[in-house]
Amino acid sequence: xxxxxxxxxxxxxxxxxxxxxxxxxxxxxxxxxxxxxxxxxxxxxxxxxxxxxxxxxxxxxxxxxxxxxxxxxxxxxxxxxxxxxxxxxxxxxxxxxxxxxxxxxxxxxxxxxxxxxxxxxxxxxxxxxxxxxxxxxxxxxxxxxxxxxxxxxxxxxxxxxxxxxxxxxxxxxxxxxxxxxxxxxxxxxxxxxxxxxxxxxxxxxxxxxxxxxxxxxxxxxxxxxxxxxxxxxxxxxxxxxxxxxxxxxxxxxxxxxxxxxxxxxxxxxxxxxxxxxxxxxxxxxxxxxxxxxxxxxxxxxxxxxxxxxxxxxxxxxxxxxxxxxx
Numbered sequence: 413x414x415x416x417x418x419x420x421x422x423x424x425x426x427x428x429x430x431x432x433x434x435x436x437x438x439x440x441x442x443x444x445x446x447x448x449x450x451x452x453x454x455x456x457x458x459x460x461x462x463x464x465x466x467x468x469x470x471x472x473x474x475x476x477x478x479x480x481x482x483x484x485x486x487x488x489x490x491x492x493x494x495x496x497x498x499x500x501x502x503x504x505x506x507x508x509x510x511x512x513x514x515x516x517x518x519x520x521x522x523x524x525x526x527x528x529x530x531x532x533x534x535x536x537x538x539x540x541x542x543x544x545x546x547x548x549x550x551x552x553x554x555x556x557x558x559x560x561x562x563x564x565x566x567x568x569x570x571x572x573x574x575x576x577x578x579x580x581x582x583x584x585x586x587x588x589x590x591x592x593x594x595x596x597x598x599x600x601x602x603x604x605x606x607x608x609x610x611x612x613x614x615x616x617x618x619x620x621x622x623x624x625x626x627x628x629x630x631x632x633x634x635x636x637x638x639x640x641x642x643x644x645x646x647x648x649x650x651x652x653x654x655x656x657x658x659x660x661x662x663x664x665x666x667x668x669x670x671x672x673x674x675x676x677x678x679x680x681x682x683x684x685x686x687x688x689x690x691x692x693x694x695x696x697x698x699x700x701x702x703x704x705x706x707x708x709x710x711x712x713x714x715x716x717x718x719x720x721x722x723x724x725x726x727x728x729x730x731x732x733x734x735x736x737x738x
Contacts (some may be wrong), residue, residue: 414551418631418737419491419577422584422723423600424593425564428636429583431692432685434559437624438701439594439730441505448498448555450546451510452480452573453563460697461508462501464699471509479512487537496545498553506553507723508545514569521568528611533619539611543576547622553561562623566600574601575608576624579631579737581682582664586635586652591659594633598664630664631736632682634729650674657681677702682736683729691715701726 416583418431430453437449451458451662460468471478483496498506546558562570562578575578582597585588608626615623635653657678661667665680675681691702691711700707703723705711711719 415547415555415558416579417546417560417562417577417732418579418581418733419562419628420581420583421437421562421570421574421597422550422582422590422593423564423566423597424585424589426484427583427585427590428685430561431566432583432636433458433559434461435701435726436730436733437505439560439726440559441502441620441703443727443730444504445557446504446553447557447559448508448549448553450480450508450558450560452514452542453510454512454515454569455563456510456512458561459507461696462498462507463509466485467499479509480545481517484517484541486691487541487544489493489719490534491619492539493544493548494562495552496549498549504642504660506549506555508686511597516590519542519569521572523699524572525607526613527647529614531616532615536611536615536619536623536672537621537648539572540576540621541626542573544621546576571604574628575604575626577628579629581631581733581736582633582660583636585634586650588652590653591644594656594659595663598630598662601628601664602666605644630660630680631733632680634682635684640710649718653684672699682732686725688718691718691722 420429422429433449439441440447449458449492470476478497480496483494486492486494501507501510520538524535527535528539550558554565560573580601581583582594582715584594605626608624613625633656635656653675657672657680660680661672673676688702691705694705694710695702698705700709703719703726705719
């Protein structure tokens with residue numbers, strides 16, 4: 413099976429993107445898929461969801477060379493790339509931890525992006541750094557899927573990540589600002605793609621690293637945290653949710669299709685994911701996905717049924733993602 417790189421991206425924060433990446437990664441491992449989750453959001457929230465406080469302290473307080481930044485720094489300094497550390501969560505799931513200092517890499521990437529137009533080998537190496545790290549890590553871990561969580565911005569890190577990806581999934585909320593976020597992100601992704609294609613044509617013949625192929629495809633969107641009544645979103649959510657298909661179609665895919673009836677029938681809608689409310693803090697406390705919570709974690713009474721139902725929902729969501737990202 414060909415390894416696939418799937419990035420979850422929305423320049424609007426607060427939609428539950430990191431939580432979704434965390435749960436999808438766990439569910440893929442539940443399904444027996446070898447997977448690496450990579451935390452490329454400088455806030456490092458995905459890392460803190462996966463790792464307990466003791467492990468976080470051992471990595472960051474002791475400044476152990478175990479984060480994504482420790483694999484980037486040698487290349488920035490002009491040295492050969494070093495294998496990135498993969499934190500083993502379970503037999504099929506690995507994590508590449510984030511680093512709050514990763515945001516300091518933005519300026520280096522911005523400078524390299526410009527200097528690729530001068531056909532500089534070093535600049536192409538820097539711009540391709542995430543592709544280099546991911547390919548090596550996936551080969552070593554024998555990963556079939558790499559899931560990437562990025563920050564809610566349109567900066568140089570996210571640009572370098574998206575041109576290195578195979579698929580982009582947009583987690584969105586049902587509100588006005590999410591619609592604006594889809595517009596911004598769609599136009600930006602298309603602009604980045606065109607700009608990288610210009611740079612590919614200037615690639616130095618002597619360059620030895622593999623550069624991003626520039627074939628990232630928008631796989632669709634996931635509507636996050638809607639409230640449900642009788643398995644359907646409530647009216648206030650539908651008001652905005654039903655505007656998402658047209659906006660996604662026009663600004664992300666560059667198409668117009670007036671026949672789209674609503675979000676629940678749109679082919680680009682991967683799923684409508686419910687808000688699981690009281691299960692979320694239990695999950696954070698136990699460092700487990702909500703669908704694996706046990707009575708010992710506090711999932712008792714009505715929560716038992718909610719946990720079982722969440723397992724089915726995330727399993728269906730994960731299968732939909734795999735279908736959209738073949």
